[in-house]
Amino acid sequence: MIGINRGPRVFRDRKQERAPRVNEQIRIPQIRLVDKDGEQVGIVETRKAMEMAMEADLDLVEVAPNARPPVCRIMNYGKYRYEQSKKQKKGKKTGSQLKEIRLGPRISDHDYEFKIRHAENFLKHRHKVRITVEFRGRQNMYRMQGRELLERAEEDLREIGAAEMPIRDEGRNIVVILAPK
Numbered sequence: 001m002i003g004i005n006r007g008p009r010v011f012r013d014r015k016q017e018r019a020p021r022v023n024e025q026i027r028i029p030q031i032r033l034v035d036k037d038g039e040q041v042g043i044v045e046t047r048k049a050m051e052m053a054m055e056a057d058l059d060l061v062e063v064a065p066n067a068r069p070p071v072c073r074i075m076n077y078g079k080y081r082y083e084q085s086k087k088q089k090k091g092k093k094t095g096s097q098l099k100e101i102r103l104g105p106r107i108s109d110h111d112y113e114f115k116i117r118h119a120e121n122f123l124k125h126r127h128k129v130r131i132t133v134e135f136r137g138r139q140n141m142y143r144m145q146g147r148e149l150l151e152r153a154e155e156d157l158r159e160i161g162a163a164e165m166p167i168r169d170e171g172r173n174i175v176v177i178l179a180p181k
Helices: 014-018 046-055 077-092 109-124 137-156
Strands: 030-034 040-045 059-064 071-075 098-103 128-134 161-163 168-170 173-180
Touching (some): 046 059, 046 071, 071 077, 109 128, 109 137
Parallel strands (some): 030 071
Antiparallel strands (some): 030 040, 168 173
């Protein structure tokens, strides 16, 4: 069976669909205009608003497309998009992250203290810390030492963090998760 040719496919950029209409993309005959200083100009013909924007060497940007008539503003569109992307990136930096610290069951005191300082730093920055003691091969003989190591870490970090749940076994690892106080 032969497929039906329905003409060329049109692929639209989804980001561009969400972006406000700018300059020639605004096709409605009348708009409510806000000038570059934020002052209400009123309802104006789109061509006249375009001319005003060109005189000011700025762009005409549709800021409220669902209003009747739509609200447009004279502004620097490139600067506006830059500010929007900065706000969006800033909004993504919310909440805490889960940081992981891995220890071996026969870790030296210096290495242990070094890793605990890192865990302390993470907790001070309001991140959760997952401390893992990993056992490989014959190290499984030292599971009791691994559990004692995690209890020691929990005790050393008690002032700035608390165990979210008790120490638990996860296959070849023993794990504890600490949350900042």
